[in-house]
Amino acid sequence: MNYKVIAKNNIKNGFGLYKNYFISLSLILGLFNTLQIFAKDHVIADSLSSSAKVEFMSYVTSILFTLFTIFFIIYFNRFFLKQRAEELGIYSMLGMSKKNITSILMIENTIIIGMACFAGIFLSILFYSLIKILLIVALKLDIPYLTQFTFLPFLITIALSIFMLLVIFFDNHHLIKRLSIINISNLNQVGEKAVKTKSWTAYLGIISLLIGYALVLDLVKQQQSLWVKIGFVPMALITLVLVIIGTFLIIKSTLAYLINRKINNHRQLYRPTNNIFLPESLFKLKTKSNLLVVLSLVISAVIALTATCFLLINYQKASLIKTVPSAIEIDQKLKPDQVTKVKQITKNYGGDFKTVKVINATAKRPIVLSEKMATKKCRIINLSTFKGLLKQQYNKPQHNSKFSKKLAYLFTPYTIKNSRGTVNINKQKVSLKETNIWPIFAKGNFAYIAVNDQQFKKISQHANSKTIYAINGANLRDNEELYNKIKELKIKFLSAYKTNKDALSYNSAAFLMATLISVLFFVFIGCILYFTILMDTLGVTDEFKFLGDIGYNKKQLRKAATANNLLIFLPPIIMGGLNGLMAFIGFRFNFLANDVIKFLGAFQMVGEPIIITCLLLLIAYSIIYVFSYHKTKALLGI
Amino acid sequence: MTKILRVNNVTKFYEKRYQALAGINFAVDFGEFVAIMGASGSGKTTLLNMISTLDTASGGTIYVDEHEISKLSDDEAANFRKKKLGFVFQNYRLLKSLTVRQNIAVPMSLLGRNDQEIDQKIDKLAEYFRLSDQLDKYPVALSGGQKQRVAIIRAIIKNPALLFADEPTGALDSQAAKLIMEYLAKVNQKFNTSILMVTHDSLAASYANKVIFLKDGKIVDQIVKKDSNDVFQQLLAQRLAEVEA
Numbered sequence: 001m002n003y004k005v006i007a008k009n010n011i012k013n014g015f016g017l018y019k020n021y022f023i024s025l026s027l028i029l030g031l032f033n034t035l036q037i038f039a040k041d042h043v044i045a046d047s048l049s050s051s052a053k054v055e056f057m058s059y060v061t062s063i064l065f066t067l068f069t070i071f072f073i074i075y076f077n078r079f080f081l082k083q084r085a086e087e088l089g090i091y092s093m094l095g096m097s098k099k100n101i102t103s104i105l106m107i108e109n110t111i112i113i114g115m116a117c118f119a120g121i122f123l124s125i126l127f128y129s130l131i132k133i134l135l136i137v138a139l140k141l142d143i144p145y146l147t148q149f150t151f152l153p154f155l156i157t158i159a160l161s162i163f164m165l166l167v168i169f170f171d172n173h174h175l176i177k178r179l180s181i182i183n184i185s186n187l188n189q190v191g192e193k194a195v196k197t198k199s200w201t202a203y204l205g206i207i208s209l210l211i212g213y214a215l216v217l218d219l220v221k222q223q224q225s226l227w228v229k230i231g232f233v234p235m236a237l238i239t240l241v242l243v244i245i246g247t248f249l250i251i252k253s254t255l256a257y258l259i260n261r262k263i264n265n266h267r268q269l270y271r272p273t274n275n276i277f278l279p280e281s282l283f284k285l286k287t288k289s290n291l292l293v294v295l296s297l298v299i300s301a302v303i304a305l306t307a308t309c310f311l312l313i314n315y316q317k318a319s320l321i322k323t324v325p326s327a328i329e330i331d332q333k334l335k336p337d338q339v340t341k342v343k344q345i346t347k348n349y350g351g352d353f354k355t356v357k358v359i360n361a362t363a364k365r366p367i368v369l370s371e372k373m374a375t376k377k378c379r380i381i382n383l384s385t386f387k388g389l390l391k392q393q394y395n396k397p398q399h400n401s402k403f404s405k406k407l408a409y410l411f412t413p414y415t416i417k418n419s420r421g422t423v424n425i426n427k428q429k430v431s432l433k434e435t436n437i438w439p440i441f442a443k444g445n446f447a448y449i450a451v452n453d454q455q456f457k458k459i460s461q462h463a464n465s466k467t468i469y470a471i472n473g474a475n476l477r478d479n480e481e482l483y484n485k486i487k488e489l490k491i492k493f494l495s496a497y498k499t500n501k502d503a504l505s506y507n508s509a510a511f512l513m514a515t516l517i518s519v520l521f522f523v524f525i526g527c528i529l530y531f532t533i534l535m536d537t538l539g540v541t542d543e544f545k546f547l548g549d550i551g552y553n554k555k556q557l558r559k560a561a562t563a564n565n566l567l568i569f570l571p572p573i574i575m576g577g578l579n580g581l582m583a584f585i586g587f588r589f590n591f592l593a594n595d596v597i598k599f600l601g602a603f604q605m606v607g608e609p610i611i612i613t614c615l616l617l618l619i620a621y622s623i624i625y626v627f628s629y630h631k632t633k634a635l636l637g638i
Numbered sequence: 639m640t641k642i643l644r645v646n647n648v649t650k651f652y653e654k655r656y657q658a659l660a661g662i663n664f665a666v667d668f669g670e671f672v673a674i675m676g677a678s679g680s681g682k683t684t685l686l687n688m689i690s691t692l693d694t695a696s697g698g699t700i701y702v703d704e705h706e707i708s709k710l711s712d713d714e715a716a717n718f719r720k721k722k723l724g725f726v727f728q729n730y731r732l733l734k735s736l737t738v739r740q741n742i743a744v745p746m747s748l749l750g751r752n753d754q755e756i757d758q759k760i761d762k763l764a765e766y767f768r769l770s771d772q773l774d775k776y777p778v779a780l781s782g783g784q785k786q787r788v789a790i791i792r793a794i795i796k797n798p799a800l801l802f803a804d805e806p807t808g809a810l811d812s813q814a815a816k817l818i819m820e821y822l823a824k825v826n827q828k829f830n831t832s833i834l835m836v837t838h839d840s841l842a843a844s845y846a847n848k849v850i851f852l853k854d855g856k857i858v859d860q861i862v863k864k865d866s867n868d869v870f871q872q873l874l875a876q877r878l879a880e881v882e883a
Contacts, residue, residue, distance in 0.1 A: 266753035275740060275747040276733070283735045546731045549692055551720025551748055553713045 003100065007107035014084075020534055021076065022116050024527035029120030029157055031520040032065060034127045036153035038516065041132075043143055057513045065520070066160060068298065070167050072528060075291055077109075077168050079535050081175065088176075098176050102169075109168050117161040121154055135512070195256060195282045201249055202257035209246025215239045216582045219589035227590065243582070247296050247575050252289040255571065256282060272556050276547065277563040284536070284567055291532065295525055295572035296579065302521045303580020303613055308587055309514045310609035315592070316503050318600040320496065322413075325393055325439050327351065327476035328486055330469040330493040338489060342469060345485045351473030352392045356385050356440060359456070359465045364424035367432070367447040368416060370595055378425055379446045380463075382456035383409070389439035392472035407431050408455070411438040411448040414598030425449070426459045436599075440468055441494055526624040529572075533565050533628040537635045540564070544636045557638045565628055573621055581610060640668040641701075642800055642832040643689065648698035650684055650855075658684045659855040662698070666800075671826040671833045673843040675874065676852035677882040682836040683804060685852065689834065690723055690802045691715040703799040720748050724793030724801040724831075726822075728808035730785040732777040738764075738788050739773040745796045763791045767821060783814035787821060794825055801825070803835040807842045819845045840878060844871035851881050 011018055039058030081088070091101050136143060216239060218225045227235045262268045263278050285292075334342065339355075346353040359380040366374040387403055403409060408430035410420060420432035430451055442448050451459065476482055477496040486493055544557055552560075588597070588606055597605045643666035650659040659681045666672045676682050687693035689700055691707050699708050703722055710718060724745075725731075732741050739760055746756045764770045767787045777785055786806060793801055803822065807815035823845045825831050835846060843849050844867045851859040858881055863870050 266757060269740070270743055270747040270751070270753045270756050272748045272750075275744055276736075279733075279737070279740055280735045542731075543733055546727075546733075547744075548716065549690075549719065550725055550745060551716050551718075551723075553716040555713075556748075 003104050003107055007104050007111065010104070011108055011111055018112060020531055021080075022112055022119075024531055025113065025116035026119035026123060028069075028520075028524050028527060029117055029161065030123030030127060031516070031523055032062075032160065033121055033124035033153055033157040034131070035061060035513075035516050035520060036156050037124060037128045038131070038513070040150050040153050041128075057510065057517070061513075061517050061520070062156070065524075066163065068294070068524070069160070069164060071294055073164050073167050074171050076531070076535075077171050078175070081105075081172070083535075083538070102172050102176055105172050106165070106169055109165060113161050113164055113168075117158060121157060124153075124157075131512075135508075195260070195286050197253065197257040197260045199257060201253040203254075205246050205249025205252075205254045207246075208242050209250060212239050212242035212246055213582050215242070216586040219586055222589065222594065232590070239586075243300075243579055244297065247300075247579060248293050250575065251292045251296065251571050252285070256285045256289075259285070272552065273559050273563060276543075276560050277567075280540075280564065281567050284564070288532065288568065291528070292568070292571050295528060296575040298521055298525055299572055299576025299617075300579035300583060302518050302525070303577055303617065304583035304587065305514055306518045306616065307580065307584040307609045307613040309511055309518070310612050311584070311588065311592075311605060312507070313511065314604050314608060315600065316507065318604050320500055320503065322600065324441060324494055324496045324499050326389070326441075326470040326472050326494075327479065327496050328471035328482065328493055329441055330471075330486075330491055331441070332492045333467055334469065334491065338491065339469070341489060342471070342486070345482070346471050346473075349473065349476060349479065349482050351471050351476050351482070354385070354389055354392065354470045354472075356381060356389065356468040356470055357460070357465050358440070358468055359460045359463045361426045361459055361463050363447065367410065367420070367423060369412060369445070369447060370414075370416070373445060375445050375447055377446050378449055380425070380449050380451055380456060380459055381440070383450050383452045386439060386450035389470055389472070390437065392470075393439055403435075403450075405452045407433045408449050408451040409433055409435040411435055411442060411450075414595055425451075426463055428455050428459050430455060440470065522620055525572075526620065529569060529621075530624055530628050530631075533568050534631060534635075536564065536568065537561075537632045541636060544638070548638075554638045557636065558633065561632050561636055561638060562629070565625070565632060569621070569625055569628075573617070577614070577617060580613075584610065584613075641665045642668045642670070642703055643834065644699075644701040645685075645689065646699045646701075648685070648688060648695045648700060650681075650688060650693075651696045657855055659688070659695075662855075662857060664850055664857060664860070666832060666834060669826070669830045669832055670848065671823065671835070671846045673835045673837055673846035673849045674852060675837060675840075675843055675849055675878055675881075677838070677878075680852040680881075681855040682838075682852055684855075686802060686804055686834070686836045689800075690725070691719055720745070721796075722799040724796065724798035726786070726789050726793050726801065726803040726806045728805035730777070730782075730789045730809075732785055732788060732792075734777050737774050737776055738769065738780070741777070741788060742792045742795055745792060749796060759795055760791075763795060767791055781814070782810050783817055786810065786814075786818050790818070790821060790825065794829060794831055797829070798831065801831050801833045803833060803837075805837055805839075806835065807837065807839050812841070815839065815841060838878070840871050840875040843874050844868070849874055851877060853881050 035058055088101055091104070092098070096104075133145065136145065215226070215235065219227055222228070259278055259282050262274070263282070269275055269278060330342065343353050361378040361380050363376045363378055366376050367378070368374045383403060383405065386409070410432045412434045414436060415434055418434050420434065422429050422431050424430075428451075430449070432449070435450075438448055440448075471482070471486075478500070480497055483495045483497045486495070544561070547557060547560070548554075585606075592605070645662050645664050648659055648662040649657065651657050662685060674682050674685065684693070688695045689702065689707075691710060695708055699706060701707070702718075705718065705722075707715070707718060733744070736744075739757075742760050742763070743756050746759065760773070761770070764773055767790070769784065769787055769791070772780060772784060772788075777788070780788065786809075790806075806822065807818055810818060819842050822833060822835070826833050833846075835842065837843050844863075847863050849861045849863075850857055851861075859877065861873065861877065865873070
C-alpha cells in the first residue's frame with residue numbers, strides 16, 4: 001500500500017481545511033526566521049549596537065517561541081485527528097494497523113510543515129530585505145545592502161520544523177496507540193459530559209488576581225513599598241504566581257461558574273440565543289480554557305513589552321528635548337573670528353544665533369531643586385535672553401507672555417512649591433517662582449535662575465561669568481550638515497542631532513528586536529485565534545444548519561455565531577490586556593523615579609504608551625476578528 | 639375535512655436540466671398521517687424539502703395550513719417553520735452540548751415562551767415518552783431510540799400544524815423502530831398532529847393512514863390503509879418492490 005499517495009490525496013482533497021493551517025505556519029516560521037537572520041547578521045547588528053545584546057534577545061525569544069509552539073502544535077494536531085476521526089476509523093476497519101495510520105499522518109504533516117518551512121524561509125528573506133533597506137535608509141547606515149549570506153538562521157528554522165514534526169509524531173503515536181479500533185472513529189465524541197463548576201475556585205481566581213494587582217500598585221509607594229522592604233525578586237515571583245493563578249482560574253472557573261448560574265436560571269436560559277450559546281460556551285471553556293489561558297499570558301507579555309518600548313522611545317525623545325534644548329550649544333569662549341564663522345554658518349542654514357552670558361552667583365540660603373537636592377550655588381541668565389531663546393526653540397509667543405519682569409524664574413524639573421518667596425543672591429533680593437522649561441543645557445547641582453535685565457546687571461557686577469552660544473531654527477535639530485560644519489571648527493559643542501543619533505544607535509537594535517518579537521507574537525496569537533475560531537465553526541456547521549431548519553433566521557444565527565466567536569476572542573484579550581498594562585505600570589514605577597516622570601511629562605511617559613499600545617491591540621485584533629467573522633458567516637451560510 | 643397541506647403541480651429542476659419532481663399533486667387532511675415511499679433518487683426528500691420550506695419549487699404552489707409557501711423569502715420561511723412546522727430527522731440532530739431538557743426547550747425558546755410554561759410542557763411530555771429520568775443527561779449518554787424520542791418531543795412541543803419526519807427509523811434497529819413508530823402514531827392520534835413522513839421502510843409506513851409512492855419524481859400510486867398494520871406492511875413492501883423494479 002502506497003501511503004505517500006494516500007497522504008498526498010488526503011491533503012489535496014482536504015486542502016480547504018489545511019490551507020489556513022499552512023498559511024499560519026508559513027507566517028509564523030517566516031517571522032521566526034526573520035528574527036534569526038537579524039540576530040545572526042553581525043554587519044547590521046554591529047552598525048546598530050552591540051550584537052551580543054541582540055543575539056541574547058533572539059536566543060531567549062527562540063526558547064520561549066519553541067515552548068509555545070509545542071503547546072499549539074499538539075492542540076492543532078488533536079483537532080485534525082478529531083475532524084478526521086471517521087476517516088481514521090474507516091482505515092482501521094479496512095485493515096490498516098495503527099502503525100500504518102500513524103505513518104499516513106506523519107507523511108501528511110511532513111508535507112505540510114515542510115512546505116510551510118520553505119514558504120516561511122522565502123517570506124523571511126523578503127521581510128528581512130525590506131527591513132534592512134528601511135533601516136539603512138532611515139538611519140543612514142553606512143553598510144552595503146547585500147552582505148555575506150549565512151545558513152545558520154535557516155538551519156535553526158529547519159530544526160524547529162523538524163522538532164514540530166517530532167512532537168506531532170510522539171503525540172499521534174501516544175494517542176492512537178492507546179485507543180481501541182472502535183474508539184479511533186469515536187475520537188470526536190470525547191468530552192460531552194456534564195461540566196461541573198465550583199464557586200470557591202471561581203472566587204479564588206478573582207481574589208488572586210486582585211491581590212496580584214494590588215501588589216503591583218504597591219510600587220507607587222516606591223521607597224515605602226513592600227517591594228523595597230521584602231525585596232524585588234521574592235515580590236516579583238509572588239505577584240507573577242498570583243496573576244497567573246488568577247488568570248487561569250478566572251478563565252477556567254469563574255467564567256464557567258457565571259455561565260452555569262445563567263443556565264440554571266431558566267428565565268435567562270430560555271431565550272433564542274442563550275439556549276444555544278450558554279450550554280455550548282460551557283463546553284467550549286472546558287475544552288479550550290488551557291489555550292485561552294496561554295493566549296492571555298502571551299498577550300500580557302506582548303502588551304507589557306510593546307508599552308515599555310514606547311515608554312523608552314518617548315523617554316529618549318523627551319529627555320533629549322529637555323536636556324539639549326538648542327540644536328547646537330557651544331560651551332566655550334570663542335575668538336571673534338570663530339564667532340563670525342559660526343554666525344555665517346547659522347545664517348547659511350537659516351537659523352538664529354544667540355550669545356548667552358551666564359553668571360555664577362551664590363544665594364544666601366539653600367534653594368531646593370528637587371526632593372533630595374538643595375544648593376546655594378546659582379547660575380543666572382537674564383530674562384530677555386531666556387525669553388528670546390525659548391522663542392527660538394519653541395517658536396511659541398505665549399511662552400513670553402507668561403514671564404513677569406517683577407519675578408525671577410527658578411528652573412525645577414517639576415513643580416515643588418511654585419512660589420518660593422524672596423531669596424538674596426549676590427546682595428540682590430529676588431522673588432522666585434518655579435519654571436519647568438529652560439533654554440540651555442542645565443548640568444550639575446546649580447540653581448538655574450532667570451532674572452530681569454536690571455537685576456542681572458547688578459548681580460553681574462561682582463561675579464564671574466561665562467559665555468554660551470546657542471543656534472536654533474526650523475529643522476536644525478536633526479540637521480547633519482550643520483553638525484558637520486560646526487564640527488569642522490574644532491570647538492567644544494553639544495549637538496541635538498549627535499546626541500539623538502548616539503542614543504538611537506545605542507538602543508535601536510534592542511528596539512528593533514523588541515518590535516520584531518512583538519510583531520512575531522502578535523501574528524502568532526492572531527493566527528491561533530483565527531484558526532481556533534475556524535476550527536470551532538467547522539465543528540458546528542451541522543448544528544447551525546439544523547437551527548436554520550427549525551426556524552432560526554439569519555439574524556439570530558449571526559448573533560449566536562458572534563457570541564461564540566467573542567467567547568474565544570474576548571477573554572484572552574481582556575485578561576491579557578489588563579495583565580500587560582499592570583506589568584507595564586509595575587515597570588514604570590519600579591524603574592523610573594516619579595520626579596523623572598514628572599520632569600519628562602506624565603502623559604508622554606505613561607499615558608501615551610498605554611494609549612498607543614491599546615490602540616495597536618485594538619486595531620490588530622479587530623482586523624483578525626473581522627476576518628474571522630466573515631469566514632464564520634461564509635462557512636455557516638449566514 | 640380541512641386540508642392541512644395542498645401540493646399543486648409542483649416541479650423541481652436542478653441546474654435547469656435535471657427534473658427531480660414532475661407535476662406533483664396531492665393533499666393531506668387535517669390530523670392525517672401520510673407516508674411517502676419510493677426508491678433512492680425518486681424525489682421523496684426533495685419533495686419534503688419543498689413542503690417544509692427548506693427548498694423552493696421551480697413551479698407549482700404549495701399551501702400549508704392555508705398559507706402559500708412557495709414564494710416566501712428566507713426570513714419569512716424561517717418564521718413560518720418556527721411557528722408552524724416540526725421536524726424529526728433520521729440522525730436525530732440533537733445539539734450535543736445541550737442536555738435533553740435544553741434540547742427540547744429550543745423551539746419554545748425561539749417562540750419566546752416563558753420559562754415556566756416551557757418546563758411544564760417538557761416535564762409532561764417527558765413523562766408521556768418515559769424520558770423523565772433522562773432530562774439532565776446529554777445526548778451521548780442516550781440510546782438511538784431515546785434520542786429519537788427526544789427529537790419527537792422537541793418537534794411536537796410547540797404543537798406544530800404539520801410534523802415532518804425524514805426516515806425517522808433509518809438509524810434504528812427493528813425493535814427501536816417499532817417503538818418510535820408507535821409513539822408517532824400516538825402523537826398523531828392523541829395530539830391530532832398531522833404528519834408527513836418520508837421512508838423506505840414498509841414497517842414504518844404501515845403506521846400511516848395513507849401512503850404515496852414516488853418514482854422518478856412522479857406520484858405513481860396512493861394507498862389508503864384499510865387493514866391491520868401487519869397486512870398493510872406486507873402490501874406496502876410488495877408495492878414498493880414493484881415501484882422500484
